[in-house]
Amino acid sequence: MKQKNLLTWAISAIVYLGLVIGGYTVYASLDSNSDHTDTRSEADSHGKKETNTKQAHNDDHTSGKDSGHSNHGAPSESEVVTNVKYEEGLISVDLKDKDQNSPELEISHEKIMHLIIVSADLKDYYHLHPEEKGNDVYTLKFDLPENSYKMFVDIKPKKLSYQIRPIELHVGKGHSEHEENSLKADTNLSKTINGKTVELTTTELGINKDVTLTFDTKGITPEPYLGALGHVVILDEMGEKFVHVHPASEEKTLFETKFDKPGIYKVWGEFKFGGKVNSYPFIIEVK
Known part of the structure; x- marks a missing residue:
């Protein structure tokens, strides 16, 4: 148990x-x-x-x-307002930001300011360099013949957006209205100025394509001008769209750009020979 x-x-x-x-x-x-x-x-x-x-x-x-x-800044915006005056042979350029202060500028191609002046008919062309004289106004003594002009202030403001726009200027009387230009594309793209010949050749001139502009200086290397072998300015037929192109190469006079609209354009190629700058005009058509 x-x-x-x-x-x-x-x-x-x-x-x-x-x-x-x-x-x-x-x-x-x-x-x-x-x-x-x-x-x-x-x-x-x-x-x-x-x-x-x-x-x-x-x-x-x-x-x-x-x-x-x-x-x-977006391409259509500008934070700098430009005002150009011409009195008694003196060109004055006044710059103001949104606070009405004078913007600080960077040097671009050896100059603080490039002022491109073109007559309304796109025949006369001037590339000038006003300088600041201590009063925040950029000035230059230069005699402009009586005519209507479009002026393009090419600057590089620090930390501010800037869009180059044409400024109309009328010198003398009887030049208050701009007439439409009827430019025709050149059939001969070879120009001789002061005994120096330059010939322009291009890749296909189409819209929104990389276009190369090659300037044949006929075996003569241009002298350095504003830190480059040359400069190119392009305007549309109405003188509204401004393009300033610099060389794509330090050794060759070729330039690259784009066209966003078809039409007639005038091209000025600037090259320095024998201490003198020649401006070679060409008219091209972009299709």
């Missing part, structure tokens, strides 16, 4: 111990699963945080880029 009771007690103890161990095992398993789920949740959460941080970085980068672009 005594042995039977001991056996019963032993079996009960074993069963009880088994229940305890089994319960603990189930609890541990549930707790382990819970920890694993939390860890994965943290990983997912961390992954989302990394993605959001990366996206935020990209947004900041894009915003910074757009902001920088805004600081430099």
